[in-house]
Amino acid sequence: MAASSHFDSTSQSSPADSSAPNSCPNSVSSSIIIQNIGSLVPIKLTTTNWITWSALFAPIFRRYNLTGLIDGSLVAPPMYLLDSSGTRTSTVNPQYITWFENDQNILIWINSTLSDSLIPYTVGVTFARDLWAKLESRLATTSQSHIHELRSRLRTITKGDSTAVAYLQQIEEIADALATAGAPIADSELISVLLHGLPPEYDAFVDTIQFRLSSTTVDELHGLLLSKEIQLANRKKASSSVSFQAYHSSAGILPTPPADSPSQAYFVSSHGRGFDRNFFNPRNFQNFSRQGQNFNRQGQHFSRQGQQKNTHGSKPNFHNFNRRNSCQICRQSDHEAIDCPHRLNPNYGTKHSQTAYHTNTASNAFPPSTASNAPTWLLDTGASSHMTNSYTNLQSPEPYSGPDQVYIGDGKGLPIIHSGSSCLPTSTHTFDLHNVLHVPDLKQDLISANRFIVDNWYTEILEDLKKDPESHGGPPDCIDQENAKAISLFENVVDLNDAIEDEVKRVENLIRGIFAGNIFDLGSAQLAEVFSKDGMSFLASCQNLVPRPWVIDDLDAFKLKWTKKSWKKASSAVIFVDNSGADIILGILPFARELLRRGTQVVLAANDLPSINDVTYTELIEIISRLKDKNGQLKGVDTSKLLIANSGNDLPVIDLSRVSQELAHLASDADLVILEGMGRGIETNLYAQFKCDSLKIGMVKHPEVAQFLGGRLYDCVFKYNEVLLS
DSSP states (O other): OOTTOSSOOOOOOOOSSOSOOSOOOTTOOOSSOOOOGGGTSOSOBOSSOHHHHHHHHHHHHHHTTOHHHHHSOSOOOOSEEEOTTSOEEEEEOHHHHHHHHHHHHHHHHHHHTBOGGGGGGGTTOOSHHHHHHHHHHHHHHHHHHHHHHHHHHHHHOOOTTSOHHHHHHHHHHHHHHHHHTTOOOOHHHHHHHHHHTSOGGGHHHHHHHHHTGGGOOHHHHHHHHHHHHHHHHHHHHHTTOSSSOOEETTOOOOOOOOTTSTTOOOOOOSSSSSSSTTTTOOSOOOOOOBTTBOEEETTEEEOOOTTOOOOTTOOOOOOOTTSOOOOTTTOOSSSOGGGOTTTTOTTSSOHHHHHHHHTTBHHHHSOOOSOTTOOOOEEESSOSSOEESOGGGOEEEEEOOSSOEEEOTTSOEEEOOEEEEEEEEOSSOEEEEEEEEEOTTOSSOEEEHHHHIIIIIIHHHHHHHHHOGGGGTSOTTHHHHHHHHHHHHHHHHHHHHHTOOSHHHHHHHHHHHHHHHHTSOTTOHHHHHHTSGGGHHHHHHHHSSSOSSOSEEOHHHHHHHHTOHHHHTOOEEEEEOOBTTHIIIIIIHHHHHHHHHTTOEEEEEEBSSOOTTBOBHHHHHHHHHHHSOTTSOBTTBOOTTEEEEEOSOOSSSOOGGGOOHHHHHHTTTOSEEEEESIIIIIITTTTOOOSSEEEEEEEOOSHHHHHHHTOOTTOEEEEEEOOOOO
C-alpha cells in the first residue's frame, strides 16, 4: 500500500464461487443498512484527492467494523455449509451471506462516490477490496505528485502587478487544493508564503508582520494586506494630485484624511471602543504664537496670545485644523494656497497674490547670486524631487531609464530624460541639489523643499559631526554603542523594579524611569555619564528629577486608576515612542513590560524613517530581539502580546490624523494611548483629546516650551486624561 493509505494492501482472496448465492433465507439479514453515503462522504473521488477521499471512508469502515473487508484481514467464509463428514451441502452459509452483503454495500458506496472519469475502473470488478486496491494503486502516487506540484506553485507565487484580492485568491486556491489532496498547509507556513511573494514596496509591512508572527492569524493578515494596498494606492494617487503641484510618481506621501473631515485619522473600529474613526481627532493641534515673537521648532509653531498665562487646566487659543483657512493667493475659502490652481501662475490676480507667488521662489528666498544668467528656481513644498527643464542646469547628467514620470495638475505625465546634480548659488553660499530630474516639458524649474533640507542642512550637520563630534556631544555612530550599553543595563533596571512589591510605588518608579531616559539626547555627554558606573547614574536620575508637583502632574490620578481592578484588565495600550538609547530601552520598555505582565497587549509605534535621534521601528525590532531570552521572553515576561508598528511618521513630532494603516488596525481596541517625548507628547498633542484614556509624558528640554508652560527647564509633564464610559 502507498504510504498515504489508511489501510493495508494485502491481497483479498475471493471465495471459491465468486457468484452471489441463488437464494437467501429471509431470516438472514445484512449487518449494516445502506445509507445515503453522500452525506458521509461529501466529495467525489478524482485523480488528485485520493488521500482526502480515503480518509473520509476510514471512520465509516471502523464504525461498522468493515475495515477487514478493505485491508484483506477479513476473508470470505465458505459459501455453503458442510455436513458432519465435511461434504459441502446446498445450504447457504449465513456467515457468507452477511460477508457478501457487507462487501457489496461497500462496493456500492465506493461506486456512488466516484467522479465520471473514474467510473471505467469499476468494469470487471466484483468485490469491494479489488476495486479499492485498483483505485489505490492508480491514484495514490498521482495524488502525491499533485501535492508536490501544488507546493512548488505555492513557493513560487508572487503578487507582481495583481491586486491584493487576486493575490490572496491565488494562494487560497492552492491551499484549498492541498487540503483537498490531504496535505493541508499550516497557517504559519501560509503566512510565510504570503509575505515572501510581496513586492519591495511592502517591505515595511513584512517586517512588522514577521515581528508579531506568533499572534497573527491568516484572516487578520488578509485584512492588513488589503489596508496596506489601499494606503499605497492613496500615496500613488497623491503623487498625481489635480492641483498644480509636480510630484515624482514614486513619492512616498502619506494618505490624507477624507475631504469632509480633514483632521480625522483612518482609525476604524467595529468594537465601539477607543480608536474609532474619530479617535485620533485632536481638537487642538497646537499652532502657538507668542506675541511679538514667532519661533519654529521642527515645523511646529508654539505661541501664547497676548498676556494669557497657560497653566494646567487652562487652554490657549490654538489653531483648529478642522477649520479651513482661505487661500492666500485667490482668497477663495474652499481650498488653501498649496492646492490653488493659480499657484504657479505669477501673472494671476492681485498684487497680494503676485507677492505671495514671488516670495516662494528661490531667487527671493535666498540672497541673489551675482551671476546674471543663474536659473530661477521655484521652491515647491509639494514636489518630491528637484526638477529642471534645461539640460544645461545639470552637472554630470546621465540618461534616465526608469519608468517613472512627473505628473502635473491636468493629470498629464511628463517624461524624465536625464538625472544629475545641480547647485543653487547665492551671494553667501552655494547650495547643493542632488538627484535633479531633467523634464524638458516642465514650464518651471522646481526645488523640492523636503529634498533641499536633506541635501544641505542635514548633510552639513553630519559633516560637522564628523569633523568636530565634541561640539555635538558625541560621535556620529553613537547609536549602536549607546543602544548596546543600555541593553546591558536593562536587566538590572528591570530587577530593581520587580523588587518593589507595592504596585503603586513600582509604577511610580517606572514613570520616573521614563523621564530619566527621556531627559538625555542620544550622543550627549550627559548620556555618557548616565551609562557610567554600571548604570548607577541612570538610577540616580530617576530619583533626582525636578521635585513634584511637576508643571503638569496627574501622576496621583494615574496611580489611583492603575490599582482599579477594572482597569487592570485593559486589553490594549498604544505607546508612541521617542528616542533610541536609554529612552526606549531603560525608560519605555520596562514600563511596557509591566503592562505585558498585567495581560495588556502593547503596541509600540515608532517612526518609519530616522529623524534626529528618534528610534525607528526597524531599530526597535532589532532592540527587542536582542533583549529577548532564548525562550522569546522579555526578562521572564511573555512577548506574544508585544507588537511593533510603523507609525508612518518621519518627524520628531506627529500629526495623529496621518498615522499608518497598520497602526490604525492594531490600535482599533486601545484602552490607553501614551505619547512620549517633548515633540509628540507636548509640542503637538498636549491638548489632543481621545476616546480612551491617554497619557502625555515628556521632559521639557526647550526654554520656549518651559516658558509657555510656566515651568522650568527639565521640568516634567505627566498629563493623564481619563475617559469615563457611559
